[in-house]
Amino acid sequence: MVISSYLFFIDRTLRKWAEMGKLTLFPEMKEMTFEIASVLLLGSEIDNQAEIKLLSKKFGELTKGLFAFPFNLPFTKYGKALKARDFLLQHIEKEIEKRKNNLKEDTISLLLQSQDEEGNRFSEAQIKVQALLMLFAGHETTTSMLTSFCMALAQNPEVREKAILEQKTLMYESDFTMEQIKKMTYLDQVLKEVERFYPPVAGGFRGVVKPFVYNGYYVPKGWQVLYRIERTHTDPNIYTEPKKFAPERFNNERMEHKKNDFSLVGFGGGARFCLGYAFAQLEMKIFASLLLRNYHWQLEPNQDLSLDRIPSLHPRSGLKIALYSGR
Template sequence: MKIPKKQSQNQDILTRNQLPLPPGSLGFPLIGETISFLRDPDFATKRQQKYGNIFKTNLFGSPTIMMLGAEANRYLFSQENQNFVIKWPESVAILLGSASLSTQTGSIHQTRRKLLSQAFQPRALASYLPAMEEISYRYFKKWERFNQLTWYPQLRQYTFDIACKLLVGTDATNDTHFTELFEECCAGLFTLPIRLPWTKFGKALKCREKLLTKIEEIILQRQQQGSSHQDALGLLLDSRDEDGKSLTIEELKDQILTLLFAGHETLTSALSSLCLLLAQNPEILAAARREQQQISCAGALTSEHLKQMTYLDQILKEVLRIIPPVGGGFRSIIQTCEFNGYRIPQGWSVSYQIGKTHQDQSIYKNPENFEPQRFDIDRAEDKSKPFSYVPFGGGIRECLGKEFAKLEMKIFAALLLRGYEWELVPGQNLDLVMIPTPRPRDALKVVFRSIHGVNEQSNVRPEVTQKSDALG
């Protein structure tokens, strides 16, 4: 006798509701274990050792189940909009905005993602290359004049300059106030959402409003100029959804603010990790330089040159494995479900951990070591199990700008390796601060100089400048 579908579903729900919750502690009332989560870089490791790969906690005011490992990633990413929907801490959701792609769900997320993806198609990415190269050379020359510098804040300026140029078509170097507002807004992202003027969140909210006003001015100016700009904003202004409708100014503002954040915060972390890990591994640095010397590149970098840099690809993948810029993500549970014999209850939050996935000894041999060769074609450790390498997340919410990020990292690294060398200043604290994105505690102090004293290649070539100006 066949059991009716509805009766079968009801039985499944009853069975799931009888399953035990994962082990763990919900911590203190209201705040739970949020303070430990924000301050302790070994938060997940300690609980994994005590409870296993799935445990309960309480973060940002919500009871939360943390699920670790490739299999957990596969389950979460494949159940988007079925059992789970995106969830950010309240402070992040408010500061990014309700019209941001990061906070949108369901069909609206799918249609907006399709629109925004036009800014990251291969043709668009190829057009970004000259400007990335020109801005990189300009910053390298500036750092060479400094000789000794604190690199992390300089890298923040560099990535923000590129994000403004290529995503919005504005020059951040000529508007220090815009940069300052953005930095203060970023500082409030992962904080308690207390709307008082002296709190980090309160200051960030005020900066967000000022930023949106500036972004609106840029949008209105661009609308009057027409569609001559080849950047993300230009593409968004020209784009239409399936019904032929364009984005409203209010939505454009939130989307552009999100693109600036995504193209700045996480990339700064990735580049500082690259510079730190190469400085700490001189044999890998030397091998990376040798690859660059073998690639003939008399003029500007091209996509063909970049394709030849296979060892650099492995290095960049390993950087993102060992110090992923995003530690994990949150989802809201919209339907009670089951994983590994435990109940995952509706109304709770669930979190996956990228860093813990990348340290899985059953997938990566000696995961604590910096070994780019683990990604060569013979070893391909990341291919042994699906969702074991997820620096950009996965599923339908995989990072939209991942190819933009990879391109910027590769251009930066290639030009840096060809013309410059850097040494870590002794005595500094290189322990990583993890929130909001990983960075060395003393902000990466280095001695920076061109190779062989004078580096002719580091002069900005006229044709590079002309191409980048055309990007507007």
């Protein structure tokens, strides 16, 4: 069910883009990943485009307020974001009510059923905020990484050709299945290199539970520390020529990320490692495969490709591309 849902949305989106011919990728990608997240995580009806569009609009308003000055008036970004959050939470509340009598294969249903060893369950308030967090985490970052994937491959034609060759070979071997996805070893290296080169998340905070010394500095218990993902990914002690886009660094012979623990941390690390890793990997691999197999794309000239971090890493132009079907 899950593979076919991804295929359905991605195929439909790529066809639409090919009809458009020229597009700004980042916002278009966000529409697709939001649609996938709201159907698979929230259980929205696939055909209810009006509802998905409204949720997406509200989500956009919420995201804009995340980094705005906290000034709560109806016309400020922050004020609009709070209203949008209330709207989304009310929507999730209604979905929870519906699921109580009719469980589906979505995250809300799973959260409603889950319990710990002592039989404790999540409260409805917890389910509401968890579902909202999933929806945010479940599409913003994937949008960033897939946009960077398209930019990096357009800029590195030899990598793109190699990735196409792998896809074409697999395509003639069998149907699109989970087994086939496991054989996409070069695509896996490319996605790892995109994660290293363009990590969607800049870093994360950790509370210090035990004092330690780092680089001669004493860090006491109770402090907050920030781990920086892009600093780790560009450390020349870990990666050879870190400024070069080179997926081969992740092949079986080199495995540069395996020499030290926590060298590739685009999805975090340790106990708080990304909960949606498998979800994101599947979505990105299916998208990349269909794109490489059936379409060609190139970057439009005269655009600002410098990177903006807010809300997640993306080129300032939004990545203007021309895309056409067939190869």
